[in-house]
Every structure is written in C-alpha cells, then in structure tokens.
Amino acid sequence: MLKEDDQDPRPWDVLESRHLIQRPWLTVRQDRVRLPNGAIIDDYNILEYPDWVNVVPITPDGRVVLIRQYRHGSRRVHYELPAGVVDATDADLEQTARRELLEETGHGGGEWSRLTTLSANPGTHTNLSHTFLARGVVPLGEPAPEETEEIRVHAVGLDELREILASGGVLQALHAAPLYRYLLTLGE
Numbered sequence: 001m002l003k004e005d006d007q008d009p010r011p012w013d014v015l016e017s018r019h020l021i022q023r024p025w026l027t028v029r030q031d032r033v034r035l036p037n038g039a040i041i042d043d044y045n046i047l048e049y050p051d052w053v054n055v056v057p058i059t060p061d062g063r064v065v066l067i068r069q070y071r072h073g074s075r076r077v078h079y080e081l082p083a084g085v086v087d088a089t090d091a092d093l094e095q096t097a098r099r100e101l102l103e104e105t106g107h108g109g110g111e112w113s114r115l116t117t118l119s120a121n122p123g124t125h126t127n128l129s130h131t132f133l134a135r136g137v138v139p140l141g142e143p144a145p146e147e148t149e150e151i152r153v154h155a156v157g158l159d160e161l162r163e164i165l166a167s168g169g170v171l172q173a174l175h176a177a178p179l180y181r182y183l184l185t186l187g188e
Helices: 093-105 158-166 173-185
Strands: 013-023 026-034 040-048 052-058 064-071 076-080 083-085 111-118 129-135 151-156
Touching: 052 093, 052 173, 064 093, 064 158, 083 093, 093 111, 093 129, 093 151, 111 173, 129 173, 151 158, 158 173
Parallel strands: 052 129
Antiparallel strands: 013 026, 026 040, 052 064, 052 083, 064 076, 064 151, 111 129
16 A cells, blocks of 8 residues: 655645535535645635445356446436445445445345445545445345336346446446456456
C-alpha cells in the first residue's frame, strides 16, 4: 500500500460552506476554499450522498448473479450488481448489502467478505461505494424490489460475464470495477 509522505499535496482550507440544494436524493454543497498555493475558489460544488453498497454474488456452481434494470439517467437498460443506499439506521455495511441482495434477487446466505471500496468521484462526491463478495449464495425466496424498481435477475457464467463486460453491458463504473476485480481474484 502506498504511504503518505512529506511530498503529498496538502488539503484545501474551507473558508465558507453552504447548501444549495438539500433533497433526499440530491444534496449540493458549495464551498469557498483556499488552495495551498493561496488561490481562492469561490464556488467549488460538492455532491453529498450517503454511502452505497454492492454485492458480487456467486452461486455454489460459480455463476454470478446480476440484475438488469432501466436507469433513467442513461435512458437504457443495463446489467448491474445488486446494490443500494446505506440508510442512517442500518447496523453495518454488510447487513445493508445482505438486505439489498435479498430484496433485489431473492438470494442470500453464503460466505461474505469485503472486495473493494471505491469513490464515484473523490473530487466532487462525499460518499464511498463498498462492495462485498458473497460466495455460495442461494435462492431464499422471491425478489421484493422497491416500488421504483423493475428488475430482472440473471445468473451468468464467467464466459458470459466477460462478454457482458467487454461489450459495455455494465455501464455503471462502480459495478464494472468490482466485477473486474473479482475476475482478477480468479487469476484472469
């Protein structure tokens, strides 16, 4: 792991901070900052989100459980990982990930471990996306997606996963990166 040293860039000083928008799914904060070189930026905008979780779920026979759903921002249907927002009342990240997997796919159980933690954009986003690897998941019931979700569940083999990734079938970068990382853990 890389270590910090005296040559690392220094943090910016926040001179003033105010919220421009505060909505359940969008909070925009505007900071007035001073850079280490003395320059002032009067309107540096930050997106504040709660943390997110994703799951790379693997069945006992080695298939990866993906979902497909419509995303209005891109106006397209994509493959994704089961994922969701960490609620302020959630006990811990793994429990949140287990809940999302069960809700979106009906799968659960298995052996769980942390796979990776990423940022959508550390320059403008306050939150992190935490991905868990869940090996040996099995169907436990029917999916129970939220009212705003229309989800289709697909369990794919590794060759099909590689094709999906290579063709751009996983558009969400915070979902594609953990899938590539999973393939790296297999030595591929």
